[in-house]
Amino acid sequence: ATRATLEPFDGTGTTADGHRVPLLANVGGGEEAAVAAAAGAEGVGLLRTEFCFLNRTEEPAVEEQVAAYKAVFEAFPGKKVVVRTLDAGADKPLPFLTDATEPNPALGVRGYRTDWTSPGVLERQLRAIARAGAESGAVVWVMAPMIATAEEAGRFAELCAAAGLKTPGVMVGGPSASLAAGSILKRVEFASLGTNDLTQYTMAADRQLGPLAGLNDPWQPAVLRLVQATVQGARPQDAAEAGAKSVGVCGESAADPALAVVLVGLGVSTLSMTARALPGVAAVLRSVSLDQARELAGRALSAASSAEARAAVRAKLPVLD
Numbered sequence: 001a002t003r004a005t006l007e008p009f010d011g012t013g014t015t016a017d018g019h020r021v022p023l024l025a026n027v028g029g030g031e032e033a034a035v036a037a038a039a040g041a042e043g044v045g046l047l048r049t050e051f052c053f054l055n056r057t058e059e060p061a062v063e064e065q066v067a068a069y070k071a072v073f074e075a076f077p078g079k080k081v082v083v084r085t086l087d088a089g090a091d092k093p094l095p096f097l098t099d100a101t102e103p104n105p106a107l108g109v110r111g112y113r114t115d116w117t118s119p120g121v122l123e124r125q126l127r128a129i130a131r132a133g134a135e136s137g138a139v140v141w142v143m144a145p146m147i148a149t150a151e152e153a154g155r156f157a158e159l160c161a162a163a164g165l166k167t168p169g170v171m172v173g174g175p176s177a178s179l180a181a182g183s184i185l186k187r188v189e190f191a192s193l194g195t196n197d198l199t200q201y202t203m204a205a206d207r208q209l210g211p212l213a214g215l216n217d218p219w220q221p222a223v224l225r226l227v228q229a230t231v232q233g234a235r236p237q238d239a240a241e242a243g244a245k246s247v248g249v250c251g252e253s254a255a256d257p258a259l260a261v262v263l264v265g266l267g268v269s270t271l272s273m274t275a276r277a278l279p280g281v282a283a284v285l286r287s288v289s290l291d292q293a294r295e296l297a298g299r300a301l302s303a304a305s306s307a308e309a310r311a312a313v314r315a316k317l318p319v320l321d
């Protein structure tokens with residue numbers, strides 16, 4: 001088969017044997033959300049709220065935040081929209097929240113951690129998200145970036161509950177969150193793997209540095225093992241627990257069709273990506289059964305390098321020839 005024989009995306013992510021994998025979009029605001037909805041996205045898997053307020057020297061007022069979030073929610077009535085609270089710091093500094101003089105910004109006070117140095121900003125943001133949700137028809141989930149411990153996840157869940165937000169979750173962007181997924185997911189409802197950061201922190205390689213691009217590759221078997229560990233942590237630990245919690249992927253890895261198949265084979269339940277990648281991922285997903293995806297995931301996991309993992313999987317996906 002060739003690309004020309006692939007079916008176009010009809011807005012429903014599924015494997016050849018009917019295993020559903022909702023295909024969602026990563027967006028940075030209302031305009032991108034409208035484009036994503038038109039492209040057939042089944043919802044939003046990552047709203048990067050910090051993109052709404054880049055370069056601000058002052059915290060945006062709650063009213064302004066409500067308007068920005070509503071613009072996204074209104075593009076997806078009745079659909080899931082996963083809102084990430086401000087992921088300020090490192091590659092995305094927000095002058096009102098982060099300290100530009102930190103020696104190691106990627107390892108500094110960023111993401112959820114800014115709640116420790118700027119108390120109140122997160123609570124006001126959660127209130128704004130809740131109000132925007134109540135005034136629109138979207139199904140709003142909310143997640144915190146840079147969570148490293150179950151204690152942090154628990155505190156975030158409490159803040160969400162106080163704001164009236166019922167579905168709290170975490171981004172898994174570092175090895176600590178991945179390895180502690182079992183205890184973290186006792187405190188929150190879902191996890192979303194940010195494979196851009198997970199790769200950077202697993203490989204100890206700054207994602208912004210070109211010479212490190214070979215390390216910054218989500219096909220690295222070490223990264224795939226942490227994806228696997230996260231999914232395993234989301235499974236019920238004993239018979240008394242309810243079913244597995246949702247583990248999605250919202251990093252760029254989900255936009256690579258061959259890697260998307262591997263992620264599904266590892267047990268990831270949703271994939272979120274830039275809207276233009278949706279048709280290609282949907283088409284390749286439809287060319288494999290869930291069992292085939294699992295088999296390909298096994299090959300990638302046991303490879304000795306990222307190049308070997310990529311080649312082993314691509315060789316078995318004729319639609320990518």
Ligand code: PEP
Pocket residue numbers: 046048087173193194195196197198250251252
């Ligand atoms: C990620 O880290 O994979 C992610 C999706 O977040 P960011 O916006 O930092 O790329």
